[in-house]
Amino acid sequence: MSKQILIAGGGASGLSAAIAAAECGAQVTILERLPRVGKKILATGNGRCNLGHAGKELAHYHGTLPQAKQILQQFDTVRFFRKLGVLTRTDSEGRQYPCSGAAASVLDALRLACERLGVSICCDTKLTALSQQGGRWIAECENARYSADAVILAAGGSASPVNGTDGNLLPMLERMGHRIITPLPALCPIPTNPNLVRSLKGMRVQAMASAIVEGKIRKQERGEVQFTETALSGICIFNLSRLAAVYGDRMTVSLNLLPDRTAQEATQLLSELIALYADAEADYLLIGLLPKRVGAVCIKQALGKAQGSIGTLFASSKAREQLLRQLTDWRFPVAAMASFAQAQVTAGGISGQSVDRNLESRCAKGLYFCGELLDLDGDCGGYNLEWAWASGSYVGKAAAQNA
Ligand SMILES: Cc1cc2nc3c(=O)[nH]c(=O)nc-3n(C[C@H](O)[C@H](O)[C@H](O)COP(=O)(O)OP(=O)(O)OC[C@H]3O[C@@H](n4cnc5c(N)ncnc54)[C@H](O)[C@@H]3O)c2cc1C
Numbered sequence: 001m002s003k004q005i006l007i008a009g010g011g012a013s014g015l016s017a018a019i020a021a022a023e024c025g026a027q028v029t030i031l032e033r034l035p036r037v038g039k040k041i042l043a044t045g046n047g048r049c050n051l052g053h054a055g056k057e058l059a060h061y062h063g064t065l066p067q068a069k070q071i072l073q074q075f076d077t078v079r080f081f082r083k084l085g086v087l088t089r090t091d092s093e094g095r096q097y098p099c100s101g102a103a104a105s106v107l108d109a110l111r112l113a114c115e116r117l118g119v120s121i122c123c124d125t126k127l128t129a130l131s132q133q134g135g136r137w138i139a140e141c142e143n144a145r146y147s148a149d150a151v152i153l154a155a156g157g158s159a160s161p162v163n164g165t166d167g168n169l170l171p172m173l174e175r176m177g178h179r180i181i182t183p184l185p186a187l188c189p190i191p192t193n194p195n196l197v198r199s200l201k202g203m204r205v206q207a208m209a210s211a212i213v214e215g216k217i218r219k220q221e222r223g224e225v226q227f228t229e230t231a232l233s234g235i236c237i238f239n240l241s242r243l244a245a246v247y248g249d250r251m252t253v254s255l256n257l258l259p260d261r262t263a264q265e266a267t268q269l270l271s272e273l274i275a276l277y278a279d280a281e282a283d284y285l286l287i288g289l290l291p292k293r294v295g296a297v298c299i300k301q302a303l304g305k306a307q308g309s310i311g312t313l314f315a316s317s318k319a320r321e322q323l324l325r326q327l328t329d330w331r332f333p334v335a336a337m338a339s340f341a342q343a344q345v346t347a348g349g350i351s352g353q354s355v356d357r358n359l360e361s362r363c364a365k366g367l368y369f370c371g372e373l374l375d376l377d378g379d380c381g382g383y384n385l386e387w388a389w390a391s392g393s394y395v396g397k398a399a400a401q402n403a
Pocket residue numbers: 008009010011012013014031032033034037038039040041043044045046049050051052125126127128154155156157159160163164165166168169343344345370371372373381382383384385386388
Protein backbone atom coordinates (compact mmCIF):
# COMPACT_ATOMS: atom_id res chain seq x y z
CA MET A 1 0.00 0.00 0.00
CA SER A 2 1.34 3.44 -0.87
CA LYS A 3 2.26 5.81 1.95
CA GLN A 4 -0.09 8.65 2.75
CA ILE A 5 1.47 12.05 3.17
CA LEU A 6 -0.20 15.28 4.20
CA ILE A 7 1.39 18.59 3.32
CA ALA A 8 0.22 21.72 5.13
CA GLY A 9 0.85 24.72 2.88
CA GLY A 10 0.52 24.84 -0.89
CA GLY A 11 3.25 27.41 -1.55
CA ALA A 12 6.59 27.01 -3.29
CA SER A 13 8.02 24.39 -0.92
CA GLY A 14 4.72 22.55 -0.38
CA LEU A 15 4.10 22.09 -4.11
CA SER A 16 7.64 20.84 -4.74
CA ALA A 17 7.39 18.51 -1.74
CA ALA A 18 4.13 17.14 -3.17
CA ILE A 19 5.71 16.49 -6.56
CA ALA A 20 8.75 14.72 -5.05
CA ALA A 21 6.66 12.59 -2.68
CA ALA A 22 4.18 11.61 -5.41
CA GLU A 23 7.05 10.74 -7.77
CA CYS A 24 8.24 8.32 -5.08
CA GLY A 25 4.82 6.65 -5.15
CA ALA A 26 3.21 8.30 -2.10
CA GLN A 27 -0.42 9.29 -1.96
CA VAL A 28 -0.23 13.03 -1.33
CA THR A 29 -2.77 15.56 -0.07
CA ILE A 30 -2.04 19.28 0.18
CA LEU A 31 -3.97 21.31 2.75
CA GLU A 32 -3.96 25.01 1.83
CA ARG A 33 -5.71 27.64 3.95
CA LEU A 34 -6.27 30.06 1.05
CA PRO A 35 -8.81 29.55 -1.77
CA ARG A 36 -5.92 28.65 -4.12
CA VAL A 37 -2.36 27.33 -3.94
CA GLY A 38 0.76 29.33 -4.77
CA LYS A 39 -0.64 32.83 -4.28
CA LYS A 40 2.73 34.16 -3.12
CA ILE A 41 4.55 32.66 -6.11
CA LEU A 42 2.50 34.97 -8.34
CA ALA A 43 3.84 38.02 -6.48
CA THR A 44 7.50 37.02 -6.66
CA GLY A 45 10.06 38.97 -8.68
CA ASN A 46 7.41 41.63 -9.40
CA GLY A 47 5.33 38.98 -11.15
CA ARG A 48 8.32 37.58 -13.07
CA CYS A 49 9.43 35.05 -10.41
CA ASN A 50 13.15 35.18 -9.72
CA LEU A 51 13.15 31.43 -9.13
CA GLY A 52 16.83 30.82 -8.40
CA HIS A 53 20.38 32.08 -8.60
CA ALA A 54 23.13 30.65 -10.76
CA GLY A 55 25.78 31.34 -8.08
CA LYS A 56 23.99 29.63 -5.20
CA GLU A 57 26.77 30.74 -2.78
CA LEU A 58 25.97 29.73 0.79
CA ALA A 59 27.18 33.13 2.03
CA HIS A 60 23.85 34.48 0.77
CA TYR A 61 21.94 32.35 3.29
CA HIS A 62 21.48 33.12 7.00
CA GLY A 63 20.09 31.16 9.93
CA THR A 64 20.72 28.13 12.12
CA LEU A 65 20.37 25.29 9.65
CA PRO A 66 23.67 23.59 8.77
CA GLN A 67 21.62 20.86 7.01
CA ALA A 68 20.82 23.40 4.28
CA LYS A 69 24.30 23.28 2.76
CA GLN A 70 24.07 19.75 1.42
CA ILE A 71 20.41 20.13 0.41
CA LEU A 72 21.14 23.24 -1.63
CA GLN A 73 24.31 21.84 -3.15
CA GLN A 74 22.64 18.74 -4.52
CA PHE A 75 19.63 20.58 -5.95
CA ASP A 76 19.57 21.87 -9.52
CA THR A 77 16.83 24.48 -10.02
CA VAL A 78 17.21 24.67 -13.80
CA ARG A 79 16.90 20.87 -14.13
CA PHE A 80 13.94 20.79 -11.71
CA PHE A 81 12.02 23.28 -13.86
CA ARG A 82 13.19 21.78 -17.16
CA LYS A 83 11.59 18.51 -16.04
CA LEU A 84 8.33 20.41 -15.46
CA GLY A 85 8.59 21.93 -18.94
CA VAL A 86 9.63 25.39 -17.74
CA LEU A 87 12.71 26.78 -19.45
CA THR A 88 14.75 29.37 -17.61
CA ARG A 89 17.06 32.25 -18.45
CA THR A 90 19.77 33.85 -16.35
CA ASP A 91 20.33 37.62 -16.25
CA SER A 92 23.73 39.33 -16.12
CA GLU A 93 23.73 39.20 -12.30
CA GLY A 94 23.02 35.47 -12.13
CA ARG A 95 19.30 35.75 -11.32
CA GLN A 96 17.21 33.03 -12.90
CA TYR A 97 13.71 33.58 -14.33
CA PRO A 98 11.27 31.51 -16.36
CA CYS A 99 11.68 32.23 -20.10
CA SER A 100 8.00 33.19 -20.18
CA GLY A 101 8.82 36.12 -17.89
CA ALA A 102 5.68 35.24 -15.94
CA ALA A 103 5.38 33.85 -12.42
CA ALA A 104 1.98 32.46 -13.43
CA SER A 105 3.66 29.97 -15.77
CA VAL A 106 5.79 28.64 -12.89
CA LEU A 107 2.71 28.11 -10.75
CA ASP A 108 0.79 26.54 -13.65
CA ALA A 109 3.61 24.05 -14.28
CA LEU A 110 3.75 23.09 -10.59
CA ARG A 111 -0.03 22.68 -10.41
CA LEU A 112 -0.15 20.61 -13.61
CA ALA A 113 2.62 18.34 -12.30
CA CYS A 114 0.62 17.81 -9.10
CA GLU A 115 -2.45 17.01 -11.18
CA ARG A 116 -0.53 14.50 -13.39
CA LEU A 117 0.84 12.78 -10.29
CA GLY A 118 -2.59 12.50 -8.64
CA VAL A 119 -1.89 14.91 -5.76
CA SER A 120 -5.13 15.96 -4.00
CA ILE A 121 -5.34 19.67 -3.30
CA CYS A 122 -7.74 20.83 -0.56
CA CYS A 123 -8.04 24.61 -0.52
CA ASP A 124 -9.77 26.72 2.14
CA THR A 125 -8.40 24.12 4.54
CA LYS A 126 -6.34 25.48 7.41
CA LEU A 127 -4.42 23.05 9.60
CA THR A 128 -5.04 23.93 13.24
CA ALA A 129 -3.76 20.96 15.27
CA LEU A 130 -1.68 17.80 14.93
CA SER A 131 -1.68 14.63 17.02
CA GLN A 132 -0.60 10.99 16.72
CA GLN A 133 -2.88 7.97 17.16
CA GLY A 134 -1.84 4.36 16.66
CA GLY A 135 1.25 5.35 14.67
CA ARG A 136 -0.71 7.66 12.34
CA TRP A 137 -0.79 11.43 12.21
CA ILE A 138 -4.14 13.16 12.67
CA ALA A 139 -4.46 16.64 11.22
CA GLU A 140 -7.33 18.77 12.51
CA CYS A 141 -8.47 21.46 10.12
CA GLU A 142 -11.11 24.12 10.55
CA ASN A 143 -13.53 22.12 8.39
CA ALA A 144 -12.25 18.52 8.33
CA ARG A 145 -9.94 15.88 9.79
CA TYR A 146 -7.26 13.97 7.89
CA SER A 147 -4.93 11.11 8.78
CA ALA A 148 -1.62 10.10 7.24
CA ASP A 149 1.66 8.21 7.72
CA ALA A 150 3.69 11.41 7.61
CA VAL A 151 3.12 15.16 7.67
CA ILE A 152 5.18 17.82 5.94
CA LEU A 153 4.77 21.35 7.27
CA ALA A 154 5.33 23.85 4.46
CA ALA A 155 3.34 26.73 5.93
CA GLY A 156 5.95 29.44 5.26
CA GLY A 157 7.15 32.16 7.62
CA SER A 158 5.47 35.25 9.01
CA ALA A 159 6.23 37.67 6.17
CA SER A 160 3.53 38.88 3.80
CA PRO A 161 0.43 37.74 5.73
CA VAL A 162 -1.75 38.78 2.78
CA ASN A 163 -0.36 35.67 1.08
CA GLY A 164 -1.48 33.32 3.87
CA THR A 165 1.71 33.32 5.95
CA ASP A 166 1.60 34.58 9.51
CA GLY A 167 3.49 32.04 11.61
CA ASN A 168 0.22 30.49 12.79
CA LEU A 169 1.73 27.03 13.40
CA LEU A 170 4.67 28.20 15.52
CA PRO A 171 2.90 28.21 18.93
CA MET A 172 1.76 24.60 18.36
CA LEU A 173 5.24 23.54 17.25
CA GLU A 174 6.82 25.22 20.27
CA ARG A 175 4.43 23.35 22.56
CA MET A 176 5.55 20.11 20.88
CA GLY A 177 9.12 20.94 21.98
CA HIS A 178 10.63 22.54 18.88
CA ARG A 179 13.07 25.40 19.34
CA ILE A 180 11.80 28.52 17.61
CA ILE A 181 14.15 31.33 16.64
CA THR A 182 12.09 34.52 17.00
CA PRO A 183 10.75 35.47 13.56
CA LEU A 184 11.83 38.89 12.30
CA PRO A 185 10.96 40.70 9.07
CA ALA A 186 13.69 40.58 6.40
CA LEU A 187 14.11 41.78 2.81
CA CYS A 188 12.16 44.96 3.47
CA PRO A 189 12.69 48.73 3.58
CA ILE A 190 14.61 50.07 6.61
CA PRO A 191 12.57 52.69 8.53
CA THR A 192 14.55 55.80 9.48
CA ASN A 193 13.94 59.31 10.79
CA PRO A 194 11.25 60.68 8.40
CA ASN A 195 12.79 64.17 8.67
CA LEU A 196 15.87 62.86 6.86
CA VAL A 197 14.04 61.29 3.92
CA ARG A 198 10.58 62.81 3.53
CA SER A 199 11.68 65.53 1.10
CA LEU A 200 13.48 62.88 -1.01
CA LYS A 201 10.44 60.62 -1.45
CA GLY A 202 10.57 58.89 -4.84
CA MET A 203 14.26 59.77 -5.49
CA ARG A 204 16.81 57.07 -6.36
CA VAL A 205 20.61 57.11 -6.08
CA GLN A 206 23.40 54.64 -6.73
CA ALA A 207 25.36 54.02 -3.54
CA MET A 208 27.40 51.72 -1.39
CA ALA A 209 25.19 51.10 1.64
CA SER A 210 26.83 49.98 4.89
CA ALA A 211 25.18 48.57 8.00
CA ILE A 212 27.06 50.05 10.96
CA VAL A 213 26.56 48.60 14.40
CA GLU A 214 28.44 50.02 17.38
CA GLY A 215 30.95 51.69 15.11
CA LYS A 216 31.72 48.57 13.05
CA ILE A 217 30.67 47.87 9.45
CA ARG A 218 28.71 44.59 9.57
CA LYS A 219 27.71 44.33 5.92
CA GLN A 220 28.02 46.36 2.73
CA GLU A 221 25.81 46.22 -0.34
CA ARG A 222 26.05 48.20 -3.52
CA GLY A 223 23.17 49.25 -5.77
CA GLU A 224 20.22 51.54 -6.15
CA VAL A 225 18.80 53.11 -2.99
CA GLN A 226 15.26 54.47 -3.09
CA PHE A 227 13.88 57.00 -0.62
CA THR A 228 10.33 56.64 0.68
CA GLU A 229 8.51 58.95 3.06
CA THR A 230 9.77 57.10 6.12
CA ALA A 231 12.41 54.62 4.98
CA LEU A 232 15.31 53.62 2.75
CA SER A 233 14.43 50.99 0.19
CA GLY A 234 15.88 49.12 -2.83
CA ILE A 235 17.52 45.73 -3.20
CA CYS A 236 20.77 46.67 -1.48
CA ILE A 237 18.80 48.03 1.49
CA PHE A 238 16.65 44.86 1.56
CA ASN A 239 19.84 42.88 1.94
CA LEU A 240 20.77 44.91 5.05
CA SER A 241 17.28 44.81 6.57
CA ARG A 242 17.83 41.50 8.38
CA LEU A 243 20.55 43.22 10.44
CA ALA A 244 18.26 46.21 11.06
CA ALA A 245 15.63 43.85 12.49
CA VAL A 246 18.22 42.21 14.76
CA TYR A 247 20.04 45.36 15.97
CA GLY A 248 17.20 47.93 15.81
CA ASP A 249 18.27 51.43 16.80
CA ARG A 250 21.81 50.24 17.54
CA MET A 251 22.30 50.18 13.77
CA THR A 252 22.88 53.07 11.37
CA VAL A 253 22.89 52.88 7.57
CA SER A 254 25.65 54.86 5.89
CA LEU A 255 25.41 55.75 2.20
CA ASN A 256 28.49 56.48 0.13
CA LEU A 257 27.30 58.27 -3.01
CA LEU A 258 30.82 58.31 -4.48
CA PRO A 259 31.81 54.65 -4.04
CA ASP A 260 34.15 54.51 -7.04
CA ARG A 261 36.37 57.39 -5.92
CA THR A 262 39.17 57.49 -3.40
CA ALA A 263 39.00 60.27 -0.79
CA GLN A 264 41.60 62.19 -2.79
CA GLU A 265 39.67 61.82 -6.06
CA ALA A 266 36.44 62.89 -4.39
CA THR A 267 38.11 65.99 -2.88
CA GLN A 268 39.57 66.88 -6.28
CA LEU A 269 36.20 66.42 -8.00
CA LEU A 270 34.43 68.61 -5.48
CA SER A 271 37.05 71.36 -5.87
CA GLU A 272 36.59 71.28 -9.65
CA LEU A 273 32.82 71.53 -9.37
CA ILE A 274 33.01 74.37 -6.85
CA ALA A 275 35.31 76.31 -9.19
CA LEU A 276 33.13 75.56 -12.23
CA TYR A 277 29.84 76.61 -10.60
CA ALA A 278 31.21 79.31 -8.27
CA ASP A 279 28.59 81.90 -9.30
CA ALA A 280 25.63 79.50 -9.40
CA GLU A 281 23.12 78.80 -6.63
CA ALA A 282 24.00 75.93 -4.26
CA ASP A 283 21.37 73.54 -5.77
CA TYR A 284 23.48 73.28 -8.94
CA LEU A 285 26.73 72.09 -7.41
CA LEU A 286 26.01 68.35 -7.66
CA ILE A 287 23.76 68.24 -10.75
CA GLY A 288 26.36 66.24 -12.70
CA LEU A 289 26.48 63.56 -10.00
CA LEU A 290 23.08 63.24 -8.36
CA PRO A 291 19.41 64.08 -8.89
CA LYS A 292 19.17 67.83 -8.18
CA ARG A 293 16.86 67.42 -5.19
CA VAL A 294 19.17 64.88 -3.56
CA GLY A 295 22.18 67.15 -4.10
CA ALA A 296 20.36 70.10 -2.52
CA VAL A 297 19.35 68.03 0.52
CA CYS A 298 22.94 66.78 0.93
CA ILE A 299 24.23 70.35 0.96
CA LYS A 300 21.55 71.47 3.39
CA GLN A 301 22.24 68.58 5.77
CA ALA A 302 26.01 69.14 5.51
CA LEU A 303 26.01 72.93 6.07
CA GLY A 304 22.68 73.49 7.76
CA LYS A 305 21.66 75.78 4.84
CA ALA A 306 21.51 75.54 1.05
CA GLN A 307 21.03 79.12 -0.04
CA GLY A 308 23.69 81.35 -1.54
CA SER A 309 26.27 81.12 -4.30
CA ILE A 310 28.45 78.06 -4.43
CA GLY A 311 31.66 80.10 -4.27
CA THR A 312 30.56 81.80 -1.04
CA LEU A 313 29.06 78.71 0.63
CA PHE A 314 32.15 76.60 -0.02
CA ALA A 315 34.82 79.24 0.49
CA SER A 316 36.13 77.47 3.59
CA SER A 317 37.83 74.07 3.53
CA LYS A 318 35.64 73.12 6.53
CA ALA A 319 32.49 73.49 4.38
CA ARG A 320 34.06 71.32 1.66
CA GLU A 321 35.01 68.65 4.19
CA GLN A 322 31.50 68.66 5.64
CA LEU A 323 29.99 68.13 2.20
CA LEU A 324 32.51 65.42 1.36
CA ARG A 325 31.61 63.59 4.57
CA GLN A 326 27.93 63.95 3.73
CA LEU A 327 28.46 62.48 0.26
CA THR A 328 30.60 59.56 1.38
CA ASP A 329 29.11 58.77 4.80
CA TRP A 330 25.49 59.93 4.83
CA ARG A 331 24.02 58.51 8.05
CA PHE A 332 20.47 57.22 8.57
CA PRO A 333 19.64 55.83 12.02
CA VAL A 334 17.34 52.79 12.09
CA ALA A 335 14.15 54.17 13.59
CA ALA A 336 11.76 51.24 14.05
CA MET A 337 11.16 47.61 13.22
CA ALA A 338 9.74 47.09 9.72
CA SER A 339 6.44 45.24 9.62
CA PHE A 340 5.93 41.70 8.31
CA ALA A 341 3.45 43.20 5.86
CA GLN A 342 6.36 44.95 4.10
CA ALA A 343 8.79 42.03 4.32
CA GLN A 344 9.44 39.46 1.60
CA VAL A 345 10.87 36.84 3.94
CA THR A 346 11.23 35.86 7.57
CA ALA A 347 14.48 35.60 9.48
CA GLY A 348 13.95 32.95 12.18
CA GLY A 349 11.62 29.98 12.47
CA ILE A 350 12.25 26.33 13.41
CA SER A 351 15.86 26.00 14.54
CA GLY A 352 18.23 23.53 12.89
CA GLN A 353 18.62 21.95 16.35
CA SER A 354 15.05 20.68 16.19
CA VAL A 355 15.42 18.77 12.91
CA ASP A 356 17.70 15.96 11.73
CA ARG A 357 19.56 15.78 8.42
CA ASN A 358 16.34 14.76 6.62
CA LEU A 359 14.59 17.87 8.04
CA GLU A 360 12.51 15.48 10.14
CA SER A 361 11.48 16.72 13.58
CA ARG A 362 13.62 15.56 16.51
CA CYS A 363 10.50 15.89 18.68
CA ALA A 364 8.09 13.75 16.63
CA LYS A 365 8.83 10.99 14.10
CA GLY A 366 7.15 11.37 10.72
CA LEU A 367 6.88 15.18 10.96
CA TYR A 368 8.96 17.10 8.39
CA PHE A 369 9.59 20.77 7.64
CA CYS A 370 10.57 22.71 4.56
CA GLY A 371 10.81 26.24 3.16
CA GLU A 372 10.62 29.45 5.08
CA LEU A 373 9.11 27.82 8.18
CA LEU A 374 12.67 26.74 8.98
CA ASP A 375 15.28 29.18 10.26
CA LEU A 376 16.90 29.85 6.91
CA ASP A 377 16.53 32.99 4.84
CA GLY A 378 18.40 34.18 1.80
CA ASP A 379 19.40 37.50 0.28
CA CYS A 380 17.48 39.03 -2.61
CA GLY A 381 18.18 37.34 -5.94
CA GLY A 382 16.25 34.07 -6.09
CA TYR A 383 17.87 32.46 -3.03
CA ASN A 384 14.62 32.09 -1.07
CA LEU A 385 12.66 30.35 -3.79
CA GLU A 386 15.67 28.18 -4.50
CA TRP A 387 15.60 27.05 -0.86
CA ALA A 388 11.84 26.46 -1.09
CA TRP A 389 12.14 24.18 -4.16
CA ALA A 390 15.28 22.44 -2.82
CA SER A 391 14.01 21.79 0.71
CA GLY A 392 10.52 20.85 -0.52
CA SER A 393 11.87 18.33 -3.02
CA TYR A 394 14.23 16.96 -0.39
CA VAL A 395 11.64 16.36 2.35
CA GLY A 396 9.05 15.12 -0.12
CA LYS A 397 11.41 12.33 -1.08
CA ALA A 398 12.58 11.68 2.49
CA ALA A 399 9.03 11.51 3.84
CA ALA A 400 7.87 9.15 1.08
CA GLN A 401 10.85 6.84 1.54
CA ASN A 402 10.93 6.84 5.34
CA ALA A 403 7.29 7.12 6.38
C1 LIG B 1 6.27 40.13 -2.65
C2 LIG B 1 7.26 39.00 -2.57
C3 LIG B 1 8.17 38.82 -3.58
C4 LIG B 1 9.12 37.79 -3.50
N1 LIG B 1 9.96 37.59 -4.55
C5 LIG B 1 10.86 36.59 -4.50
C6 LIG B 1 11.70 36.31 -5.62
O1 LIG B 1 11.56 36.91 -6.70
N2 LIG B 1 12.63 35.33 -5.49
C7 LIG B 1 12.76 34.60 -4.33
O2 LIG B 1 13.63 33.74 -4.26
N3 LIG B 1 11.93 34.80 -3.28
C8 LIG B 1 10.98 35.76 -3.34
N4 LIG B 1 10.13 35.94 -2.29
C9 LIG B 1 10.22 35.01 -1.13
C10 LIG B 1 9.56 33.66 -1.50
O3 LIG B 1 8.33 33.89 -2.11
C11 LIG B 1 9.36 32.80 -0.24
O4 LIG B 1 10.57 32.67 0.44
C12 LIG B 1 8.83 31.41 -0.62
O5 LIG B 1 7.58 31.52 -1.25
C13 LIG B 1 8.69 30.54 0.63
O6 LIG B 1 8.10 29.32 0.25
P1 LIG B 1 7.29 28.47 1.33
O7 LIG B 1 6.72 27.31 0.61
O8 LIG B 1 8.12 28.22 2.52
O9 LIG B 1 6.13 29.42 1.81
P2 LIG B 1 4.96 30.11 0.97
O10 LIG B 1 5.28 30.13 -0.48
O11 LIG B 1 4.73 31.38 1.68
O12 LIG B 1 3.73 29.12 1.16
C14 LIG B 1 3.17 28.82 2.42
C15 LIG B 1 1.73 28.42 2.20
O13 LIG B 1 1.22 27.85 3.41
C16 LIG B 1 -0.13 28.28 3.56
N5 LIG B 1 -0.46 28.11 5.00
C17 LIG B 1 0.00 28.82 6.05
N6 LIG B 1 -0.49 28.33 7.20
C18 LIG B 1 -1.27 27.28 6.87
C19 LIG B 1 -2.05 26.36 7.63
N7 LIG B 1 -2.12 26.41 8.97
N8 LIG B 1 -2.74 25.40 6.98
C20 LIG B 1 -2.71 25.32 5.61
N9 LIG B 1 -2.00 26.18 4.84
C21 LIG B 1 -1.27 27.13 5.47
C22 LIG B 1 -0.12 29.69 3.06
O14 LIG B 1 -1.40 30.14 2.70
C23 LIG B 1 0.83 29.59 1.85
O15 LIG B 1 0.13 29.30 0.67
C24 LIG B 1 9.16 36.94 -2.36
C25 LIG B 1 8.23 37.13 -1.33
C26 LIG B 1 7.28 38.15 -1.43
C27 LIG B 1 6.29 38.33 -0.33
